[in-house]
Amino acid sequence: MSISLLPDNPAAWTYRSWEDLMAIPREEREKLQLEAVRINFRRLRDRIPALKKLADRQGVEAIDKIEDVLPVCFDHRVLKNYPIQIIENRDFPKLTQWLGKLTAHDLTRIDLTGLKTIEEWLGRLETFGMLVTYSSGTTGKLSFVPRSYDEFGPWKFHYYNVTQAASGINCWDNHLPTFFPGYRGGYQTMLKMMTLFNREMAGGDANYYTLYDTHIPADLMALSGRLQSAEDRGEVAALGLDPALLEQRQQMLAQGRSRDGDLEAWFGKLIQQFKGQRVKIGGTFSDLYRVAKAGLDNSMTCDFAPGSVLMGGGGMKGYKDAPDDWEDQVKTFFGIPRMGNQYGFSECIGNAPLCEHGFFHLPPYSVPFLMDPDGNCLPREGVQKGRFVLVDPIPQSYWGGFTSGDEVTIHWDEDCPCGWKSPRIGKTIRRFAESEGGDDKITCAGSQQAYNEFMEFVQGEA
Numbered sequence: 001m002s003i004s005l006l007p008d009n010p011a012a013w014t015y016r017s018w019e020d021l022m023a024i025p026r027e028e029r030e031k032l033q034l035e036a037v038r039i040n041f042r043r044l045r046d047r048i049p050a051l052k053k054l055a056d057r058q059g060v061e062a063i064d065k066i067e068d069v070l071p072v073c074f075d076h077r078v079l080k081n082y083p084i085q086i087i088e089n090r091d092f093p094k095l096t097q098w099l100g101k102l103t104a105h106d107l108t109r110i111d112l113t114g115l116k117t118i119e120e121w122l123g124r125l126e127t128f129g130m131l132v133t134y135s136s137g138t139t140g141k142l143s144f145v146p147r148s149y150d151e152f153g154p155w156k157f158h159y160y161n162v163t164q165a166a167s168g169i170n171c172w173d174n175h176l177p178t179f180f181p182g183y184r185g186g187y188q189t190m191l192k193m194m195t196l197f198n199r200e201m202a203g204g205d206a207n208y209y210t211l212y213d214t215h216i217p218a219d220l221m222a223l224s225g226r227l228q229s230a231e232d233r234g235e236v237a238a239l240g241l242d243p244a245l246l247e248q249r250q251q252m253l254a255q256g257r258s259r260d261g262d263l264e265a266w267f268g269k270l271i272q273q274f275k276g277q278r279v280k281i282g283g284t285f286s287d288l289y290r291v292a293k294a295g296l297d298n299s300m301t302c303d304f305a306p307g308s309v310l311m312g313g314g315g316m317k318g319y320k321d322a323p324d325d326w327e328d329q330v331k332t333f334f335g336i337p338r339m340g341n342q343y344g345f346s347e348c349i350g351n352a353p354l355c356e357h358g359f360f361h362l363p364p365y366s367v368p369f370l371m372d373p374d375g376n377c378l379p380r381e382g383v384q385k386g387r388f389v390l391v392d393p394i395p396q397s398y399w400g401g402f403t404s405g406d407e408v409t410i411h412w413d414e415d416c417p418c419g420w421k422s423p424r425i426g427k428t429i430r431r432f433a434e435s436e437g438g439d440d441k442i443t444c445a446g447s448q449q450a451y452n453e454f455m456e457f458v459q460g461e462a
Contacts, residue, residue, distance in 0.1 A: 007035035166340035175203030284314035292333035
């Protein structure tokens with residue numbers, strides 16, 4: 001093997017350089033991955049109630065070949081498979097009991113007295129040693145990722161390394177003023193990563209600039225649908241929510257109405273303040289393009305120093321008809337020739353950076369599969385398109401095998417001109433729900449009845 005990695009400690013793999021990881025020959029990497037997944041499954045199988053239930057139902061006692069892991073990969077929706085009444089009633093003992101089925105940690109030891117909000121609950125979990133974050137989809141129902149401080153080290157090292165791989169800049173040694181056109185903090189996964197890593201990467205809190213200095217409460221995200229419905233009926237008071245929370249919602253709604261103007265004014269000020277300096281700029285593609293378009297329409301461009309970093313992501317929401325050259329316009333306006341990008345999802349640590357030839361490359365601690373519509377594993381060779389399944393052998397707090405809602409194309413052959421040796425994903429990524437009436441139906445490997453029983457168990461109905 002080109003570098004020495006231990007299969008029983010994949011967390012330590014993240015401490016190696018990206019170039020070293022991308023130089024591992026395929027045969028050696030896949031042998032290492034199989035052993036790492038085998039060990040991780042053996043360690044966690046009977047320690048995480050949800051994993052034990054699924055493995056028992058599917059009859060999986062051990063992982064002998066890599067495809068054996070597919071029947072015990074969780075549907076990504078399992079992380080929000082709680083009765084919505086638990087959130088609406090703020091029943092934190094039941095919410096904690098539900099989360100306890102998804103983690104190896106004993107959450108019954110957490111003191112839940114006095115909790116009134118989801119935000120307070122997440123803070124109490126963090127004090128206990130958990131790093132639970134949430135993401136929200138089109139349904140508005142929050143998915144909670146039961147990560148803990150067990151994963152903090154590898155999560156941080158991977159974040160630094162993948163940022164360097166995507167941008168070309170060593171973020172350990174280069175602390176650049178960082179612009180993020182969003183909120184200052186929150187337990188949403190991306191915002192939490194900004195708090196944990198991006199502020200330090202910028203060189204401290206004073207060097208980290210956000211559009212808004214406020215924090216997004218999880219309660220507003222979790223209850224957004226119900227709040228809007230109650231507001232339409234004039235029944236918000238009946239929800240019994242903290243008045244301060246309702247006031248913050250009104251502030252955020254007002255910010256939403258003025259956001260375009262706020263964004264342009266905020267960026268305009270920073271562009272002048274940091275003229276001639278190296279900076280790091282991040283944000284959604286739509287935000288970056290919105291600012292770039294406004295600037296170019298007024299014959300303006302930025303004048304940052306060479307070595308500045310531009311990182312985008314999150315799609316083009318609000319610009320469905322963006323021109324084909326929108327990315328070139330963004331780079332032209334900011335004067336930065338490369339725009340970094342990553343692909344991944346909240347459940348797994350190992351995001352894939354975009355190489356200069358337009359492919360997302362997976363690190364060795366992200367073990368990929370593709371499933372066909374019937375739940376069968378597609379060949380791991382050539383070029384294949386299917387439902388993306390990812391197994392992360394790093395976590396010790398939770399099981400890292402997840403079936404996503406994404407259709408991707410994987411190039412298994414290691415012939416990318418960039419030289420990185422790893423499976424790589426094409427830039428065209430489709431959400432199944434977008435083209436199937438919003439119903440993301442997953443046919444899972446193994447017995448469908450067994451999987452349905454498992455989902456009922458997690459929800460608390462079995």
